Amino acid sequence: MRIFKRINATIQSNFNSFLDQIENHEALVTEAMQEVRAASAQATARLARLQQDEDKLAGRLADLRKETTQWKERALHAGAQDEARALECVRRMTRTKEEAASTEAQLAKARELRARLVDDLRGIQSKLDELQRKKHALATRQFRAEAMKAIQSDGTSALDEITGIFDRWETRVSEAEGYVAGPALLTDDFERSYREKEDHETLRATLHELLTESER
Numbered sequence: 186m187r188i189f190k191r192i193n194a195t196i197q198s199n200f201n202s203f204l205d206q207i208e209n210h211e212a213l214v215t216e217a218m219q220e221v222r223a224a225s226a227q228a229t230a231r232l233a234r235l236q237q238d239e240d241k242l243a244g245r246l247a248d249l250r251k252e253t254t255q256w257k258e259r260a261l262h263a264g265a266q267d268e269a270r271a272l273e274c275v276r277r278m279t280r281t282k283e284e285a286a287s288t289e290a291q292l293a294k295a296r297e298l299r300a301r302l303v304d305d306l307r308g309i310q311s312k313l314d315e316l317q318r319k320k321h322a323l324a325t326r327q328f329r330a331e332a333m334k335a336i337q338s339d340g341t342s343a344l345d346e347i348t349g350i351f352d353r354w355e356t357r358v359s360e361a362e363g364y365v366a367g368p369a370l371l372t373d374d375f376e377r378s379y380r381e382k383e384d385h386e387t388l389r390a391t392l393h394e395l396l397t398e399s400e401r
Contacts, residue, residue: 211327214320218313225309228302235299242292249285253278 256278263271 211320211324214316218316218320221309221313225306225313228306228309232299232302232306235295235302239292239295239299242288242295246285246288246292249281249288252281253285256281 256274260271260274260278263274
């Protein structure tokens with residue numbers, strides 16, 4: 186008997202360990218999703234900073250293009266009157282034009298980086314939504330399996346046992362009802378004939394009294 190107890194204890198221990206692993210799956214998934222959400226939050230904050238940098242670059246590019254146009258107009262205006270002044274305007278026009286080209290390239294890279302980050306965040310959110318749905322589905326299946334297992338005992342359904350309890354209860358109630366009705370069934374036909382005759386005589390006596398009172 187001891188060896189069977191040890192085997193049963195080993196099986197029960199392994200089964201409990203297996204259940205622990207199943208239960209830990211949800212905890213592991215939840216923890217992993219929390220980490221992904223934290224990373225997503227950091228990326229979102231980074232996206233906001235990228236947007237600010239992009240706005241600054243776009244503003245700077247607009248200013249440089251405006252300055253380039255202004256220096257060009259100044260060079261044309263001073264060209265006929267003061268060549269040295271016109272050459273300085275051209276030099277500054279060239280400088281702002283080169284800076285505008287560099288700023289435009291930086292803006293393009295910033296926009297590209299932001300677009301990739303937006304796509305990544307959308308992908309992360311989509312994956313999180315998918316994982317959340319899978320988590321809920323698996324949790325529901327697990328709870329259902331555990332509920333079905335809980336109503337099973339030694340191959341016999343607990344629902345069947347409950348049905349048996351109701352059947353035995355109904356049998357006892359029926360027996361009690363039969364016991365209560367039993368004494369009434371003990372009256373035989375011989376006694377019933379006497380009772381009917383006595384009842385009939387009682388009714389005739391009552392009728393006679395009524396008729397007598399009505400004649401007075």
